[in-house]
Amino acid sequence: MSAPISAVPLEQAVWAALADVHDPEIPVISVVDLGVVRRVEVAPGRVRVELLPTFVGCPAVDLMRSAVEERLQGFAPDVEATVTFAEPWTSERITPEGRRRLRESGFGPPPPERPELSALDPAGSDTQPDRLLPLLPVGECPYCGSRATTLENGFGPTLCRAIYHCTACRQPFEQFKQV
Amino acid sequence: MTATPAERRVTRASAVPDVPAFDTAGLDAPVREALAELLLTMADDEFVLGFWDSEWTGIAPMLEEDVAFSSLAQDELGHARVLYEMLAQLTGGDADAIAFGRPVDGYRHCRLLDHPRTDWAFSVARRWLYDTADAVRLGALRRSSFAPLAEVVAKIRREETYHLMHMDVWLRRLAGGGEEPRRRLEDALAKLWPDALSPFAPLAGEHALLEAGILGQPMAELAERHLAQATATLAGLGIALAGGRVTGSPPSTVDGRDRAVPAESFRWLWNEFTMVHRSEEGATW
Structure with missing residues (x-):
């Protein structure tokens, strides 16, 4: 200091x-x-x-x-x-070290790849009736690393957290939301 | 005298808005006025919906939804805050004064948000209608020539995706949830359907916004797109909108109450959300 x-x-x-x-x-x-x-x-x-x-x-x-x-x-x-909002913060911006620290404290790190925001991407496809909804974001269990998880609630204790359940090790966990 | 860190923080937070400064010199008067109208209507929509959502805090039908609706409310108030701050910068006003200091008939939210919270099915139906409409509206702003708005919209859309996803799940759950949930959902949709297009009520300055490239498509076009999407989803759930229970009067963007005269239910809500502000005007903490 x-x-x-x-x-x-x-x-x-x-x-x-x-x-x-x-x-x-x-x-x-x-x-x-x-x-x-x-x-x-x-x-x-x-x-x-x-x-x-x-x-x-x-x-x-x-x-x-x-x-x-x-x-x-x-x-x-x-x-x-x-x-600034000059570019949107996305969950891809979390560093590998940040992901490791989140995992260690029982938070699912958002998977590093960009979520499939088909509805939000700039091709103009968001105006089609069946494309308003993107694919579900992926959850990664901080305990066993499995991606066999289900999104229980897109909303958690803070704006940036969602609640998942791991079907592999049967643990509920919070994940930093994938945006 | 040296301020304590806590005092510094409060002063700092109220002095510096969360939107970066932008240059308004390039906007001529009619465009500036039209942009102010657009920002106000969008901010009011998000603000009022956020307060309706917050009415479920503590009493939602299940704990998960208590958390979800409280979080949805916080998201919407956050969106409203940024839009009010942008508006304040544009017009030289103060965001808090715009948000909390207007008389009850000074709000410009759409009619869809002029209904009371009612039951759970009603809140789901309304939110689903609003979120599908909002996705269309935000889509028309993502390439806005007014860069500060396009930037914030890019961020907001990523958050709204979660809202829409959540409400879509609930819409399907109620539609397929047996006799009573289905009936309540259909009753709610019947009541809300006439106001389904109200988020796209024409704006006085719409022409100027289109000319300047601030808004991508005319509101009437957006309304049609929303109608097609909503109708298709509901039809897929077997909820007939023509000849079925849900058709009361057809939805319309214009009926004389557009973003103007608030209903009794909004007067009640306004009284709630401005209570603290009115109790000690100009107070900071």
Whole structure:
């Protein structure tokens, strides 16, 4: 928890410091591993960090933003974290390390591949009557790794979590929603 | 005097909106006005639906649905918040004041959302109708020339997919769930059907929105697409919309009550959701 050593490039030091900032709702994972940090910009005297909300209505965004700014105090006289929708946060953004940490704490990591959002993709097919609904998102059991799972509830204790049941090891589990 | 971290946080949160700043210089007055109308109607729809959803918190027919409807409510209020903040930036207003500070007849939500919560089948039927309509509307905005809206829509659509998926499961469950659930679902659809197209009620500035490429297709076209989809799904469930119980009056986007005069049930809801705001106006915490 100290100001950067001058030998380390500032941008790299900022990324390293951001690894100390954790998701307030799922504290096992950092904002970096969650893929919430879109960009770090470093200029003489200032640091800018862009954050992508996991969900539009995520109540933790304000906390993340102030936690990022607090962590970066001393890195530059002018530090600012902003929220952007310039690209949608998707569950693919979670890093392999983030997935490992989620799994270790009993959260199903969202499978790394993009969900089959046929209805939402830009080919224009979403206007056909039978294509409004995408395929079901895939669940991966954090205990046994099986994908033989069923979605019990697309809605869980926070906006970003869904409830699954593993038919292989018969455990219920929460998964970070695949979006 | 140094503020404590907690104090700093509150000030910070209320001072900085969750939508990035955008440039409105390129929008001429009629387009700006039309865009404001579009944002207000969409935000009001999401906001009002979110509050109706929240009426199930604690009393839904099963725990899983209590969680689901509370989460749906939170999603919708989140969507409304971003749209209100965008509107506030466009018009120089304040998002909280727009959301909570208007008189009851100042809201522009669609008629479909002017019915009380009623029973579970009714809430399912309404949400399913709204979500299928909303998917069509969002589809027409995903390539909007107004980039801040297109960006937020891209994000919202991914979330709405879960809503639609959830309501589709419930629609099928009630339709195939035996005599009483089926009857309640059909009664609800019969009552809601005349308002099924109301999310696409024409906007005063629609022409300007189409010209500017902000809205992809005319509302009338979107309404037709929604009608075709909803009818096809219901027909697949054996719910006849022509000659069956569900046809009361045919759905229409225009009947004089379009996004204007709220029903008694909305007055009650408005009273609920503005109560805290009205109790101490201008308070921050």
